[in-house]
Every structure is written in C-alpha cells, then in structure tokens.
Amino acid sequence: MTDETHDPSAVSWVDGAGPGSDFPVQNLPLGIFSEAKGLRRPGVAIGDYILDLVSAADLLDEEWREDLSQPILNAWLSRGPETHRALRQRLFELLTDERYRDDLEVHLIGQSEVRMHVPCLIGDYTDFYVGIHHATNVGKQFRPDNPLLPNYKYVPIGYHGRASSVRPSGEPVTRPRGQRKPPDAETPDYGPSRRLDYELELGMWIGRGNDLGQPIPIGEAGEHIAGFCLLNDWSARDLQAWEYQPLGPFLAKNFLTSVSPWIVTADALEPFRKALPPRAQGDPQPLPYLDDPSDRASGGLAIQLEVTLTSARMRSEGIAPHVLSRGSADAAMYWSAAQIVAHHSSNGCNLQPGDLIATGTLSTDSDEGLGSMLEISRGGKQPLTLPTGETRSFLEDGDEVTLRAWCEREGAVRIGLGECVGRVVPPA
Incomplete structure (x- = not known):
C-alpha cells in the first residue's frame, strides 16, 4: 500500500x-x-x-x-x-x-x-539464520557433502542473543577474549580472538507485541514489524568453533552487536517490496503457518547492501574505503521478515515492543555479495589484499567496517537506512 x-x-x-x-x-x-x-x-x-x-x-x-x-x-x-x-x-x-x-x-x-x-530499550534480541547462501558457504567448510542440515528449508533457524551488548553505530569494537582451541592443539588456551569477523545483517524492530500463548498469524506478522535497521553481529570465529557445540554461539557473539540508529519504517519501504522468489525445484513448500499469499506476493525486500573496510594505514594515507561486498537482501533471504516473526511466536512466545530480531548474515550466491570475512577468505585460507598491500583473513586492530543500505527503483525516490560503523580496538 x-x-x-x-x-x-x-x-x-x-x-x-x-x-x-x-x-x-x-x-x-x-x-x-x-x-x-x-x-x-x-x-x-x-x-x-x-x-x-x-x-x-x-x-x-x-x-x-x-x-x-x-x-x-x-x-x-x-x-x-x-x-x-x-x-x-x-x-x-x-x-x-x-x-x-x-x-x-x-x-x-x-x-x-x-x-x-539505540532507539529502544531492548527486552529481547533474537538472531536468525535466514541467509541461505551464507548458511551454505559456512556449512561447506564443516560439512562439504552436506552443508545444510535437514531442518533448514522447513524451519527458520534462530537463537537468542544478548540484548545488553547491543550498541549504536560508532561504538568501538573491543577485541574479545575467550577460549580458543586450534585444530593442532591438544588443549584450549585463553586470550584475544585471532579470527574476529563482522556479519552483514538487517535488524527488525518489533512494534505491537502479542500476548503469551497467542501466536501471530503469518498474515498479520507484518503489522508487528515497526521498522528496519542495519545490524552487525560481530563474531569471534575461533571462540565460536570451540564453544558452539552443543548449544550454539555464546561468548563468540555476545560481546557486541552494532545497529544503525534509525528505524526505517515498514511504510517507507513499501515501494521497494517484491515477490518472494519461488522455491527451488525439490525444496519443500513452507508449512501452512508460514505461508501466506500476500507475503508470497510482496514479502521480498529490495534493499541494496554494501560493506566497506578501512585499515588504520588506509585512513592515514587518505585511501578510499575498500569494498568488501555488494548484494541485496531479497537475493539473500530464504525466509521473509513476516515468516521470521510468525515462526518466532508460533509456540506462543510473546514478542514485546522494542524487541530486536536479526536476519542473520546476508550473502548472495556470488563472491561479490558475501557478508562475512569467514566467507570472503574461505575460512582464512584465501586472504584478501587491500589497496595498501596489506592482507586480511580476519579483522585486525584499527580496521573499521561500515555497513550501508539503500533502496532505489524506477518510479520511486531513493531512500537509505544510513550506516552502521565499528572500529576494532585492542582488548582492555
């Protein structure tokens, strides 16, 4: 509308x-x-x-x-x-x-x-995993023959994050410490992360909530999304690899999540909605509680995404930011925003005004649209080269990562989501 x-x-x-x-x-x-x-x-x-x-x-x-x-x-x-x-x-x-x-x-x-x-007092923060190309790329590094687990195409995967460490764009990114166990080590040690990464995501701000025990129907889910922002769920990949089994991420992610400060309303994005892409041949159709004709027709978000990096040396020499990736949300998301909200509440979980829900890392199916250093460097095996000749497999102290997003199409005025910026600083 x-x-x-x-x-x-x-x-x-x-x-x-x-x-x-x-x-x-x-x-x-x-x-x-x-x-x-x-x-x-x-x-x-x-x-x-x-x-x-x-x-x-x-x-x-x-x-x-x-x-x-x-x-x-x-x-x-x-x-x-x-x-x-x-x-x-x-x-x-x-x-x-x-x-x-x-x-x-x-x-x-x-x-x-x-x-x-941060525009809201966040009661709860949930991070999903709806970027299918990111999930596939990461899965291949651990399970080359079976990158996606059997549940991925049936259920939007998510986990609860730490709301207290959500901060606005510009907050320094203090390199976290934690347990790490390199593959060739017999026992873990404790120290600063050596594989610090960013994650390109969208955030959704919940508006009107729902009562405990009363799921939000998929056809009404959009009415509960007040707006969107950019989100960077900083990740310590070495800590994550050691700790994530059997319960998933913990200290590897809860040290900081950055958000862009403006809530771009669902109404503002209305001209940039598009049909959800049809499921690939052989993929299961969504279960009825996740399927709605209106969402199929206009649940896609034509939001253009970009990530750039500057090192301390690049800034001192006046070198323009290096583009790490460019892609679009609609090409990255296997599940829509409405499906995320409907699933989150489908067991009767009560969402509340100001809750923050993230999409998970949004990568496209090409190398130009990868949403994390883990993917760009193939797990650290293929470092990228910056204009100064510096190389990066993961983020170094002094590196500054900037997420940007905008929408544009013929017949509509371009709008933006602004920036989400973070600069890595040494551990305290």
Whole structure:
C-alpha cells in the first residue's frame, strides 16, 4: 500500500533532503538523539538534519506527545501501524508545505551535531539464520557433502542473543577474549580472538507485541514489524568453533552487536517490496503457518547492501574505503521478515515492543555479495589484499567496517537506512 507520502514528485523544503540523500521526505525514519549534555529524545531524520519531535510537539497530535517525549521509542512503537502511519503523514505535510517552514526550522538540528543512541530499550534480541547462501558457504567448510542440515528449508533457524551488548553505530569494537582451541592443539588456551569477523545483517524492530500463548498469524506478522535497521553481529570465529557445540554461539557473539540508529519504517519501504522468489525445484513448500499469499506476493525486500573496510594505514594515507561486498537482501533471504516473526511466536512466545530480531548474515550466491570475512577468505585460507598491500583473513586492530543500505527503483525516490560503523580496538 502506497499513499501521498511515497509521491516521487514531492520534495522537502529542508536543505540536503533532495536526490541522493538517505533521508528524503519519502523516508522519515525515527531515532533517539541527544545534544552535548542534553537529554535523549526522539527525532526524525530529514536530509542532513533531525527534526526534534519534543520541541516541535505543538505541531503534532496532542495524543502522541507523551510517547514522543520519552528517551526510548518502546511506547511509541507499541501503538501499531495505524498511528505510525498517521505520524508519517503529518510529518510529510509539515516538511513539504512551505507554510510550516518558519515554524519548523527552529526545531531542526544538524545530524553532525548530535549523538545517536539505540532507539529502544531492548527486552529481547533474537538472531536468525535466514541467509541461505551464507548458511551454505559456512556449512561447506564443516560439512562439504552436506552443508545444510535437514531442518533448514522447513524451519527458520534462530537463537537468542544478548540484548545488553547491543550498541549504536560508532561504538568501538573491543577485541574479545575467550577460549580458543586450534585444530593442532591438544588443549584450549585463553586470550584475544585471532579470527574476529563482522556479519552483514538487517535488524527488525518489533512494534505491537502479542500476548503469551497467542501466536501471530503469518498474515498479520507484518503489522508487528515497526521498522528496519542495519545490524552487525560481530563474531569471534575461533571462540565460536570451540564453544558452539552443543548449544550454539555464546561468548563468540555476545560481546557486541552494532545497529544503525534509525528505524526505517515498514511504510517507507513499501515501494521497494517484491515477490518472494519461488522455491527451488525439490525444496519443500513452507508449512501452512508460514505461508501466506500476500507475503508470497510482496514479502521480498529490495534493499541494496554494501560493506566497506578501512585499515588504520588506509585512513592515514587518505585511501578510499575498500569494498568488501555488494548484494541485496531479497537475493539473500530464504525466509521473509513476516515468516521470521510468525515462526518466532508460533509456540506462543510473546514478542514485546522494542524487541530486536536479526536476519542473520546476508550473502548472495556470488563472491561479490558475501557478508562475512569467514566467507570472503574461505575460512582464512584465501586472504584478501587491500589497496595498501596489506592482507586480511580476519579483522585486525584499527580496521573499521561500515555497513550501508539503500533502496532505489524506477518510479520511486531513493531512500537509505544510513550506516552502521565499528572500529576494532585492542582488548582492555
């Protein structure tokens, strides 16, 4: 469903919100920001600016003001898609109509002048594994003849992560310590990870939740997704290889998860939805609780993804970032966002406003679209070479990884999800 807020001819009077911006008036993502020594509060990104929703509250519906004055967005997200859509339409009116310019300009703050925060108090964080090409690539390294386990094409695989260590873009990535056992060693030792990696993922913010014991039907799952962000689930592969059996990842991943700070709403992404690709010949069809005609027709997300890396030496020499991968979410995801939410709640698990759900690493079927160093370097066997001549199998101290994402197609205005940035620093 699209409306006047998706009109490609609409332009904002705000400087920097024109073509090429991540944040034109057709986007309007929400986030939490603060100025120096100031309180955290909600804002909406428009061009190079943030519209302060607290100071501009008099121009918004009185019923919204309490929830839009909190230092987190949980209460606002709980209101559901109808209210979210009404705010979007009001903001679109304010930011395109010149009559409001004098009233609103005083409430605009440069994005470079603020600090961004995680937009919600995250009660629970769940990481899925819906990138089938990533799952296949990693599986081949351990099980060359049987890379995907039998359940993969029947059930969206996921595990619960650590919500307390989710941080906004820009937070330093302290190299974790842990137990490691190289294949040629008889016993493990303890120390800094030698195989630190990134993971290119999308995050989903839950809006309206569900009661315990009441699953979310697949046809209604989209109404519970308030929006999307970029997510980097940093991974210590050597710690992971030693600890993950029999219960899965633990210390190898819970030391830090980075998210981009803006919640790009499901409404903003509406023009960029597409049909889910048909299942490959021989693949099982989804079980009925994971199958919905509407999701089949428009559950795909045409989100373009990019990862770049700069080393400390590259930055000191002024060398442009090295592109590690470029791909798209719809080409990487075997299960849709709605299927993820429906499955997560299918046993009666209650999702709550502000919960964070990640897709898992999103890799395409080509070398240009691999979403982790583990895949790019073939488990460390084929190091890549940076423009300086430096080589990398995994991340070194001083390396900075930047995730970017955007949507564009003919007949629609390009929008972006912004950036998710992290720089590796030595262990404390």
